Amino acid sequence: MSEPAVKVELGGEVASIVLARPLARNAMTPAMGEQVKAAVAQVNGSGARAVLVRGEGSVFCAGGDFDFLQARLQSSAAENHAAMRRFYDLYLSIMLLEAPSIAVLHGAAIGAGLCFAMGCDLRVAAEGTKVAVNFVKLGLHPGMGATWLLPRLVGQARAAELLMTGRTIEAAEAQRIGLVNEVVPADGLQARAAELARELAAAGPIAVRQVKQSLQAHVLPELHAALEREAAAQAIDYATRDLAEGVASAKERRAPKFSGQ
DSSP: OOOOSEEEEOBTBEEEEEEOOGGGTTOBOHHHHHHHHHHHHHHHTTTOSEEEEEEOTTOSBOOBOHHHHHHHTTSOHHHHHHHHHHHHHHHGGGGGOSSOEEEEESSOEETHHHHHHHTSSEEEEETTOEEEOOGGGGTOOOOTTHHHHHHHHHOHHHHHHHHHHOOEEEHHHHHHTTSSSEEEOGGGHHHHHHHHHHHHHHSOHHHHHHHHHHHTTTHHHHHHHHHHHHHHHHHHHTTSHHHHHHHHHHHHTSOOOOOOO
């Protein structure tokens, strides 16, 4: 039997959901997303009062798996629309955790990986951690709620800058613009995240869950509309030469040469 791509750690009031494809830099596949959704259901049934969301290995999450993206190049627009909506829904099920969640960014969180972290309630990052919504650098419209989640955290103008350039920023800047809550030295990250989780768990659990529900009251309908727009745009992009070039250049570790076709 293959190792699970997502691990759940239970025990006491604080649970953990762990992305566990370290050799692949926790790159996101549909199968991994299915395990995320199952993990959310498992944690919701555990009585946990706070949840740490972590990644194994050198990074939190490097984004969508390139083999998955490349396979989409051969599919129809309708198939890609459906596939991407399913992909988004699997990973953004992290927003359906009943207890508050903390994304623990010990290494890079890129593209859809950063969107997954933005789906958590709080984010704590190690110094030097790099984050990006780099979709356009692949010739791909942003997905996974990036066009809705990011403006909500950092404001419209800053989100437009990051989404349209695909620029990578470090944790200190991410904290300054409101993308992450705290930045701490790498050797103290896990301890600080655990301390924050215990602080959340010590508050009245009914009231905390109500606060989370109140904060999300208008979120999910708006997010679903954004996901539909993103999936439709990405379905078009998968048929372009630019996206094929973007994926190929990323695999070959070279700058892309986009033709606008």
